[in-house]
Amino acid sequence: MTAIEGPPRPYSNFIPDYLKGSIGKWINHTVVRSGIIEHVDSEGRKVYSVKAGSTPNGRYSTETMRKISELARKYAGGSMRFTQALNMEFITKDLEDAQTLTNELNALGFPVGGWEGHIWNMTSCAGYFHCALAATDAPSILQSLANDLHDYFDKEELPSKLAISVSGCPSSCGGSFLTDISISGIHTEVPVVTDAAKTCDMQGTAFSCPVGAIQLKPLPDGSRTLEIRANLCIGCGLCLSACAGIIFQTPEKTDGHAIAIGGKASASRYGTTLGRIVVPFMPNEPPHYEKTVAVVRKIVETWKADAKKGERISDWIDRIGWEKFFMKTGLPFFQQSMEYLDLRGIMTIREGSGR
């Protein structure tokens, strides 16, 4: 085996040739149109980056991927990248190429857009597609949202950047809590301990529980197993990854998802914020998730009408306050949205947990 160690390096082998002379010399960028951005360096050289939307969970057939790679070969110096927000980005030498590339991408079904006051990215985790822990199918929720809101990606203007993400479980692999609108799957059932749990690191599994709901239970034959106290469990799913013998197995699945808003990854001005949960539970209703889409649309449209230019959702809420937010959007306030960390920093959510 002639193996390399680590990822392919150095990076200069993988970027377009016309970028190499300008590294570290950039002085400005301007948005030509939504999705095309012009970069100028100190010697007056220009390149254009073209940003295209991706499928909700980034799955592509090799057929499509080969077409995309052919476009990169033709217009973007034989190289392309994926942005932090998992959109496709092509870097072209002149504006004409950028525009032709835009047309070709549109013909393939990929919209070009997402800079300044638009939706920047919509990302989701794998959901039921491949993951073993998902409570909710993230990509189909995002697909419904994206179909509903796609005009804001390349056509209609918003007050500021808007990022949307959907994760299938509280692990937040999709990037929840960091985006303006984020949806996270939540487990509603209590996991079950099977016989296979005897092979796990039991103490470690008990330690992994944030609320101390897991304890070791002696069996009559002298061995020990784990016990989950249902009245304490908050459904975080952490024990499932600590021990393969713990599973969810209720016949009727009641899992759903929560909607959080006002997350912001950018550290500019007043720093980063995490998303806050406005809707604590929505049921999983494939294929179109109409209720969830309606709530998100309502939030986006209220924000669009009410916010000042340049205000992201978190800035807007900081200015008007939560009371006005619920008044303006017409959403009901749920007491389940309130912070539930008690003085000892222990999370207690279920009533009568008896701590």
Next chain:
Amino acid sequence: MTEVLEEVRKGREIVSEIEKGPWPNFIREAKKTRYLVDLYGASLYLKRDLFTTGGYVSVPGVPTGILMRVTSRPDIGESANVVRVLIPSGNFMTSDMMDGFCDFADKYGVGMLHALSTGHNIEIPGIPKERVRDFAVEFRDAGFEMGSTGDAFRNVTNCVGAALCEYANLDTMQARDSFYDRFNDYAKYPTFPHKVKLKISGCPLDCARSTQKADLGIVGSWEGAPIVNEQMIKKLGSKKIDDIIQSCPTLAISASEEGIKIKGEDCIQCMGCLRKGEGAISPGKEKRFLIYVGGKLRGKKGPLTGKLLTRVNTMDEAMNLIGKIVEVFSDHAARKERMGDLIFRIGMKGFLDLMGMKAGAMNVKDLRTNIFYAVNEEDRKQIPERIVRGEPQ
């Protein structure tokens, strides 16, 4: 043709609904491949995840990078293991490289690529268990490397940095390359209590999300005032200059004959003026690297944002510190405890003590409001002494 199971039939109806709509569609893509759309449809109908984790396949020389997935409904579809691939810095890929991935996906997988996963890896799904070994051998011969699973350093990601961005204080892609030159063993062999993520951002805007999504973050910054290009700032006109002055949260900018003047000691490097400056304002010369620890989204205490550990002056120092932090983490974290949870448990002061560092005002967001504190003999002696001596830290 045998009769179709009810959940498969109902699942197909749901899937054909999802297939509609203007946005790029993952079902339309999946249907061009050999992916088991029926299994996915059935899980949507049952509202249940039909995959479980499926043990390990031992491949010599490949300790991380293979995710085993077993179906819990073998009557509908087979298992679908996933291979995670490390890609070059900044997620740049050449067309030839992408074609190479496509060839492997066609030959061993189901003809589908996951580009990109949220951890910024390429994933090749659907490789049967028996073929994983063959795949790994051929894949590594072709010059690619798998990784980024298990309790090791997950894929290090970075913003585009100096390669395409005028705000960058460091060449983040170079930094990632040098990380793998030095710490590849940490990334390859799963030896930590839990996964460790490192993200590198070129400026405080933090596009790489290094303070939230990563246990360890390196953020490029500078000391003092940003550099103002006098010729360019004059061309902007008075209205835009007013905008720039108002964008400063600490009121460090004032108007002057040359356009604007920025008071260096008041600047908090928030990037507000740089974004309004249209190229006339650029980051300062004296570079600093901020090291953040303990950010995460998952884990025992829920989402936590990273805390500033310290500022260093060179990338070498930053990398040395990264090495030291993961050693402390390895020694003191419990099994399956993320760094953020460790810091939550022992406190930032406890973590700094373990690191052998002294706490400074940069480590706190706010000071203690609770008056109760057991003042000991040592405190009684040294606090007044330091006040008299006027030691700042």
